[in-house]
Amino acid sequence: MQQERHFGLMGWPLAHSFSRQYFTEKFRNSGLTHCRYDNYPIEAASLMPQLFRNDPLLEGLNVTVPYKQQVMAFLDDVDQEAARIGAVNCIRRINDRLIGYNTDLHGFLQAVRPLLRPWHRAALVLGSGGAAKAVAAALRQLNISYQIVSRFPGEHVIAYDDLQPPVLQHYLLIVNATPLGMYPNVHSMPPLPVQALTGMHLVVDLVYNPPVTRLMAEAAKAGATVTNGWDMLVLQAEKSWEIWNS
Numbered sequence: 740m741q742q743e744r745h746f747g748l749m750g751w752p753l754a755h756s757f758s759r760q761y762f763t764e765k766f767r768n769s770g771l772t773h774c775r776y777d778n779y780p781i782e783a784a785s786l787m788p789q790l791f792r793n794d795p796l797l798e799g800l801n802v803t804v805p806y807k808q809q810v811m812a813f814l815d816d817v818d819q820e821a822a823r824i825g826a827v828n829c830i831r832r833i834n835d836r837l838i839g840y841n842t843d844l845h846g847f848l849q850a851v852r853p854l855l856r857p858w859h860r861a862a863l864v865l866g867s868g869g870a871a872k873a874v875a876a877a878l879r880q881l882n883i884s885y886q887i888v889s890r891f892p893g894e895h896v897i898a899y900d901d902l903q904p905p906v907l908q909h910y911l912l913i914v915n916a917t918p919l920g921m922y923p924n925v926h927s928m929p930p931l932p933v934q935a936l937t938g939m940h941l942v943v944d945l946v947y948n949p950p951v952t953r954l955m956a957e958a959a960k961a962g963a964t965v966t967n968g969w970d971m972l973v974l975q976a977e978k979s980w981e982i983w984n985s
Contacts, residue, residue, distance in 0.1 A: 741773040745796040746983065749787055749810075750803035753780040754923070757947060757972050758801050765980075784809035791832055799983040800830040801976070804918060807843075807869025814839040824876045826869035829979045840982050843873035846975030848880060851943060854966060855881070858939055859912040863888055865929045866916035867896060870945055874914050886910065888929075904935035913958075915944040920952035928954040936961035947972055 748758040762776035779790055784806040791797050802810050807826040811817055814827065815836040821827050827839035862878055864871050867889040878885045892898040907913075913936075919927045931954070936942070942958040945968035955965040 743796050744774045744798055745777070745794055746774070746799045746801075747777040747779050747790075747797065748801045748803060749779040749781055749790065750806060751780055751782055753778045753803070758803075758976060761973070761976050762980075785813060787813050787830070788837065791837060798832055799979070801979055802828045802830065802869075804868065804870075808872075811839060813837075820844065820876075824872050826872040828869065828873075828975070829982055831982055840979075841873055841876075842975040842978035842982070843870060843971070844876050844880075845978045846971040846973075847874055847945075848877040849974045850966075850968075850970040851877070852881070854941055854943075854964065855883075855912070856939075856941070859883065859941055861885070861910045862912035862914060863902070863907075863910040864914050864916055865919075865931070867891065868916065871914075871916035874916050874945075883912065899930045902931055904932050907932065907935040907940075908937075911939050911941065913940065913942045915942070915946065915952075915954055918946065920944065920949075920954055921946045922948045925949055926953060928952065928957070933957040933961050936963040938962040938964075940964070942966075944968060945971065 748756055756778050759776055759778050766774045787810055807828050811827050817839040821839050821841035824841050826841055829840040829842045831838050860883060862883050862885040864874050864885050865888050867887055875885055887896045889896050915929055919929050936958050940963035942963050942965045944952045944955050946952050947968040950967055959965045
């Protein structure tokens with residue numbers, strides 16, 4: 740009989756979890772009856788090491804909002820790529836050392852690449868959290884220039900008020916890396932002048948629940964190509980599984 744293996748997702752809150760459902764089905768379909776995946780809704784990133792202390796069989800965690808940056812302070816080591824990005828969304832325990840990785844970069848890169856057209860040379864990244872950092876790193880790899888947009892503008896970061904229609908004519912790729920529009924707040928969306936979008940725009944909303952967000956619906960109405968974060972989620976989840984088994 741194989742020894743039990745435990746994995747999970749940490750974040751706050753965890754009302755809906757793609758990861759738990761995805762891995763539970765994956766384990767069942769693959770006959771991995773000794774593997775389980777649980778949710779760990781914790782109110783502070785500092786509580787993460789305690790999860791590993793409490794469960795000797797816990798081998799790895801996925802990390803979601805709002806802890807992708809905060810959790811780095813409580814790790815023993817961080818993979819070079821995750822350190823460059825400045826965000827961790829996957830943790831692996833190796834001999835009682837907790838190592839941080841980033842699988843969002845891989846997920847976004849593989850998901851967006853087939854959708855890009857030659858004119859997608861400049862992007863707006865909405866949000867400045869951990870997911871936005873991974874998106875920015877992927878855009879650098881793709882040689883696509885980008886502008887971060889945030890509620891907290893600063894050096895190299897503009898405000899939503901700056902997104903006037905002429906600005907959108909320059910940035911033909913738009914990535915929503917905020918949770919705006921995510922269930923249960925399905926009527927919210929980033930304050931974007933969607934009427935300025937065209938058939939040349941590609942709008943990528945990293946939200947996956949609901950499958951069509953308000954941003955996607957309004958952007959599609961204006962003629963833009965739209966996609967959600969589902970493919971990225973699947974790709975980053977599989978990359979996490981690869982890391983935990985490497």
